[in-house]
Amino acid sequence: MVEMNLKYLGNLNVEARHEPSGKIIRTAAPVDNQGDGSSFSPTDLLSTSLAACILTIMGIKSKDRLIDLEGSTVKLRKHMGVEPRRISQLELEFHLPKGLAEDEQSFLKETARTCPVCESISSSIELDYQFIFDVGDLTTKTQVTS
Numbered sequence: 001m002v003e004m005n006l007k008y009l010g011n012l013n014v015e016a017r018h019e020p021s022g023k024i025i026r027t028a029a030p031v032d033n034q035g036d037g038s039s040f041s042p043t044d045l046l047s048t049s050l051a052a053c054i055l056t057i058m059g060i061k062s063k064d065r066l067i068d069l070e071g072s073t074v075k076l077r078k079h080m081g082v083e084p085r086r087i088s089q090l091e092l093e094f095h096l097p098k099g100l101a102e103d104e105q106s107f108l109k110e111t112a113r114t115c116p117v118c119e120s121i122s123s124s125i126e127l128d129y130q131f132i133f134d135v136g137d138l139t140t141k142t143q144v145t146s
Contacts, residue, residue: 011036033085043087046121047078051092053117061111067104071135072096089126097135105133 003019012029027042029035040048051074059069073095081088096108109131112118118127 013039014042032080043078043080047076047087047090050090050115050117050121050127051076053115054092054094054112057115058108058111062108065104065107067097067100067108069097073135087125089128091128091130093130094132095135096131096133098133099136100133105131 004016005019006014006016009015009026012035014027015024016027017024025045026039027045028037028039030041030044031037033041035041055069055072055074058072062069075093075095077091077093078087079089079091080086092112094108094112096105100108109129112129112131
C-alpha cells in the first residue's frame with residue numbers, strides 16, 4: 001500500500017503529495033475544460049503514467065538481456081473524446097536503441113503491452129504504439145510499426 005494525500009487548491013487546481021517520498025505534483029484543469037492549463041491535467045497524468053510505466057517495465061525486463069535503454073524516449077499524444085468526456089486514444093511513439101536484433105525489438109514491443117498501468121486502464125482507450133529504433137544515431141532511422 002502506498003499513501004498519497006491530495007488537496008483542492010481552488011481554481012480547478014489540485015496538489016498531490018506522495019507520502020513515502022514527500023514529492024508534490026500539481027494538476028490543473030485544461031483550457032478546453034474551464035481551466036487555465038497551467039500544469040498536467042488529471043488525464044495527462046494518466047496518459048503520462050502509461051508511458052512512464054512502459055519505459056520502466058522495459059528497463060526492468062531489459063536488464064536481464066543486457067539491453068541498455070538509456071536515452072530512450074516516448075512521444076505521447078492524448079486524444080479526448082466527448083459524450084462522455086474521456087481519453088479516447090493514446091498514441092505512443094517509442095524511440096529505442098538502434099542496432100537491436102529482431103528478437104530484441106520484438107521483446108521490447110511485447111513488453112510494452114504488459115505494464116501494470118496498461119493492464120489497469122479501460123479497454124475503451126485506443127492504444128496506438130509505434131516503435132522507432134533510432135536512439136544512438138538520430139540521423140539514421142529504422143522504423144518498425146506495430
